Amino acid sequence: MNFRELNKCRLDIVKEQKKKNNCTVIGTLCSYVPVEILHSFGIIPVRIWGQSENLHKADALLQPFICPPVRHLMALGLEGHYNFLDGIVHCYTCDATCGLFNIWVRNLKPGFSHLISLPYMAINEALTYTMAEFGNFIEKLETFTKKKFSPDNLKRSIALYNEARSLMKEVYCLRKSGLLVSYSGISAMNICSQTLPVEMFLPELRKYVEKMKEDERGISGKLKILISGSVISDTSLMAFIEGAGGDIVADDACTGLRVLRDVIPEGDPLQSLAGYYLTRPPCASRADFPSRKAYFLETLKDFDIDAVIFIHQKFCDPHLSDHPFMKKVLDEAGIPNMQLEVEGDELTGQVQTRIESFFEMLERL
Amino acid sequence: MMEEKKTTKRLKANTALRQIITDFYADAHRAKAEGRPVGWIPPMNGLIELFYAMDIHPIFPENWAPICAAIGTNTNNFAYAQRRGYSGDLCGYFRNNIGYALDGIAEENQPLDGLPKPDFLISFGAGCIPTMKTFQVLCDHFRVPVFRADLPQVAMEDIGEHHIQYGVTQIKRIIKFLEGITGKRLDIDRLRQAVAYTDEACRFWDEIMDARRTIPSPFSAAEIGIMFVMVTRHGTKIAVDFLRDVLEEVRGKVARGEGVIPNERIRLFWDNIPLWYNMKLFNYFEKWDAVVVAETYTSAWTMRMDKDKPLESIAYKSLVSYPLVSCVSLDKRIELIRKAVVDYKIDGAIFHSNRSCKPISMGQMDIMKMLSEELFVPGVMFDGDHMDGGSFSEAQFHTRIDAFMEMLSERKRI
Numbered sequence: 001m002n003f004r005e006l007n008k009c010r011l012d013i014v015k016e017q018k019k020k021n022n023c024t025v026i027g028t029l030c031s032y033v034p035v036e037i038l039h040s041f042g043i044i045p046v047r048i049w050g051q052s053e054n055l056h057k058a059d060a061l062l063q064p065f066i067c068p069p070v071r072h073l074m075a076l077g078l079e080g081h082y083n084f085l086d087g088i089v090h091c092y093t094c095d096a097t098c099g100l101f102n103i104w105v106r107n108l109k110p111g112f113s114h115l116i117s118l119p120y121m122a123i124n125e126a127l128t129y130t131m132a133e134f135g136n137f138i139e140k141l142e143t144f145t146k147k148k149f150s151p152d153n154l155k156r157s158i159a160l161y162n163e164a165r166s167l168m169k170e171v172y173c174l175r176k177s178g179l180l181v182s183y184s185g186i187s188a189m190n191i192c193s194q195t196l197p198v199e200m201f202l203p204e205l206r207k208y209v210e211k212m213k214e215d216e217r218g219i220s221g222k223l224k225i226l227i228s229g230s231v232i233s234d235t236s237l238m239a240f241i242e243g244a245g246g247d248i249v250a251d252d253a254c255t256g257l258r259v260l261r262d263v264i265p266e267g268d269p270l271q272s273l274a275g276y277y278l279t280r281p282p283c284a285s286r287a288d289f290p291s292r293k294a295y296f297l298e299t300l301k302d303f304d305i306d307a308v309i310f311i312h313q314k315f316c317d318p319h320l321s322d323h324p325f326m327k328k329v330l331d332e333a334g335i336p337n338m339q340l341e342v343e344g345d346e347l348t349g350q351v352q353t354r355i356e357s358f359f360e361m362l363e364r365l
Numbered sequence: 366m367m368e369e370k371k372t373t374k375r376l377k378a379n380t381a382l383r384q385i386i387t388d389f390y391a392d393a394h395r396a397k398a399e400g401r402p403v404g405w406i407p408p409m410n411g412l413i414e415l416f417y418a419m420d421i422h423p424i425f426p427e428n429w430a431p432i433c434a435a436i437g438t439n440t441n442n443f444a445y446a447q448r449r450g451y452s453g454d455l456c457g458y459f460r461n462n463i464g465y466a467l468d469g470i471a472e473e474n475q476p477l478d479g480l481p482k483p484d485f486l487i488s489f490g491a492g493c494i495p496t497m498k499t500f501q502v503l504c505d506h507f508r509v510p511v512f513r514a515d516l517p518q519v520a521m522e523d524i525g526e527h528h529i530q531y532g533v534t535q536i537k538r539i540i541k542f543l544e545g546i547t548g549k550r551l552d553i554d555r556l557r558q559a560v561a562y563t564d565e566a567c568r569f570w571d572e573i574m575d576a577r578r579t580i581p582s583p584f585s586a587a588e589i590g591i592m593f594v595m596v597t598r599h600g601t602k603i604a605v606d607f608l609r610d611v612l613e614e615v616r617g618k619v620a621r622g623e624g625v626i627p628n629e630r631i632r633l634f635w636d637n638i639p640l641w642y643n644m645k646l647f648n649y650f651e652k653w654d655a656v657v658v659a660e661t662y663t664s665a666w667t668m669r670m671d672k673d674k675p676l677e678s679i680a681y682k683s684l685v686s687y688p689l690v691s692c693v694s695l696d697k698r699i700e701l702i703r704k705a706v707v708d709y710k711i712d713g714a715i716f717h718s719n720r721s722c723k724p725i726s727m728g729q730m731d732i733m734k735m736l737s738e739e740l741f742v743p744g745v746m747f748d749g750d751h752m753d754g755g756s757f758s759e760a761q762f763h764t765r766i767d768a769f770m771e772m773l774s775e776r777k778r779i
Contacts, residue, residue, distance in 0.1 A: 099727030102695035120490025132527035
């Protein structure tokens with residue numbers, strides 16, 4: 001099965017694993033949750049992800065001015081898609097997901113729930129703080145699972161996730177070096193990396209990378225595009241951009257490159273883990289402008305980007321409030337850019353027209 | 366037009382409050398003129414005590430926003446923000462403050478003479494996203510020294526030693542920065558005094574709020590402007606003296622059995638931020654002999670400070686102020702509201718579903734459900750926005766509230 005197919009049946013795969021191995025499954029709402037810790041307890045961490053076909057179900061608990069991804073997740077929860085979860089963990093990033101975490105816990109009553117509060121800076125004291133914060137999380141997991149925390153298990157979990165992240169980064173590098181594959185496949189890989197058990201994801205990923213290495217290379221002649229936003233999962237939108245004349249080679253989103261820049265170094269596993277989560281390229285919810293600008297410019301240069309497409313979810317405070325600044329950064333760097341505001345995965349006629357106009361404009365440059 | 370939206374205030378203390386507001390901004394301009402530093406900071410944290418202890422004048426853009434809404438300059442500021450590319454879906458405080466700081470500040474003849482430009486800025490990774498982003502935009506715009514502070518978002522009930530200690534390390538970093546700005550060492554005794562003033566202000570605040578448990582209530586949400594001193598004058602005697610006078614006036618009313626209106630029949634709870642451009646709404650309930658006697662927002666200062674542990678106290682204050690009213694912990698918020706509804710003998714709750722404030726609005730449906738199912742207190746929700754009148758329909762508000770109040774009136778009659 002390729003990642004697109006795996007992505008479609010990811011919930012069934014996890015449910016089957018849970019049944020087969022009699023293991024605990026815990027949902028996460030953000031890529032800042034240290035999944036390695038959950039994994040070291042024998043827990044399967046699963047990013048709660050997806051679109052509901054019955055969005056209206058969220059109306060009973062969430063106002064219409066809350067961003068579509070959060071409303072979709074709540075609707076999925078209320079519909080019972082995630083009933084198999086034994087618990088939920090969140091790390092405070094944006095206000096909307098923190099609200100979702102609280103409302104989810106109150107209404108769906110998971111057996112385990114925990115909110116991690118990470119600091120925003122990577123100073124020495126922040127490292128000590130983060131280790132204490134992870135320590136609290138571990139204590140709570142020990143009580144819940146009735147298992148003792150094992151640093152050796154954590155080391156083994158870190159090694160697995162490190163391998164996955166390194167291979168995923170290699171996929172981006174292969175793409176950068178001219179491999180002619182569609183970004184929607186890479187996107188499916190990204191989603192699978194956070195929604196499938198790592199033991200199942202890794203063998204598929206190894207095969208995927210090996211196959212990629214044998215695939216055709218060349219010069220597509222298309223413009224190299226970076227897409228930026230929070231939750232970007234609309235494959236039809238990606239395909240449309242690629243059909244209109246762009247090659248999506250890099251991303252700045254909740255899944256993708258930002259999680260892959262670094263691997264967790266060896267040494268005291270908890271300290272290394274804390275360091276990784278503190279120094280990761282920050283998302284809009286956690287970054288100040290200078291660090292976000294620095295990371296953005298670094299990525300643009302690294303991938304030799306021709307143009308940037310911002311894909312923003314309606315009502316997304318972090319990204320919408322960053323956008324004028326990011327636009328200024330790109331304008332100053334002479335990189336053409338456009339902003340699309342979408343409501344969930346929805347490739348509307350208006351969005352299509354705007355993308356086509358953007359590429360027509362780029363052709364004239 | 367604006368005159369019609371003004372609330373009817375009944376506390377005599379409002380005369381003194383008007384002077385305090387005028388003085389706060391006049392002092393800021395005086396400080397600037399005399400070469401004393403003016404720092405712009407986010408609201409509701411322990412920086413204010415440090416500032417006053419070091420003769421630095423604080424400016425809170427978030428406090429300036431309600432003033433803009435009340436005087437009507439908010440719409441200009443929104444237009445400026447929009448011209449700069451900021452989405453109309455973003456929080457009204459954010460749009461107003463960005464619009465004002467980047468462009469509106471250059472306008473002539475501003476009320477209260479506008480805001481003096483900052484000599485430095487403190488930008489937090491804390492509070493809600495719009496507050497955090499406001500300061501990031503300001504840091505990018507004003508070419509002044511910037512201190513980047515850090516404080517994680519922790520649920521109140523989970524605050525532990527490592528959170529406080531991290532807060533203390535941040536405060537120590539800030540002190541060093543401020544000593545560099547002022548060229549003076551912090552006098553720890555002055556900081557202790559500032560902390561003691563805040564503690565006393567919080568104590569008076571709680572007593573003032575407690576007095577509203579009395580039937581009839583001595584004052585309503587229409588007088589909520591008194592919290593100006595809790596935002597801008599913590600750490601000073603000004604807040605303490607003013608609140609002492611308010612308490613005395615309120616106790617006098619309680620002793621005389623003097624309520625807001627002659628025949629208080631229905632007692633209401635208000636959830637979320639007021640509509641600063643239309644405070645008259647709080648008087649709207651009076652035609653049913655109803656009074657808003659408690660609110661979520663006013664609980665943000667229910668805390669104690671220890672002058673013998675000044676750094677820990679201001680770290681704690683900085684950690685709890687935001688979670689007290691937001692959705693960091695819905696359980697805690699529900700607990701606070703449940704208690705308020707019982708203590709203040711609430712008959713019904715008004716929920717302002719506020720497009721400009723996601724953290725306070727999220728969870729409102731759960732709170733409404735809890736009140737109805739556990740305490741049999743009904744609630745009504747209306748759509749609004751604490752800063753932007755364009756997202757509020759007064760006619761719809763009247764329709765919803767009328768129906769709700771008729772139902773409550775019937776209940777009270779039975």
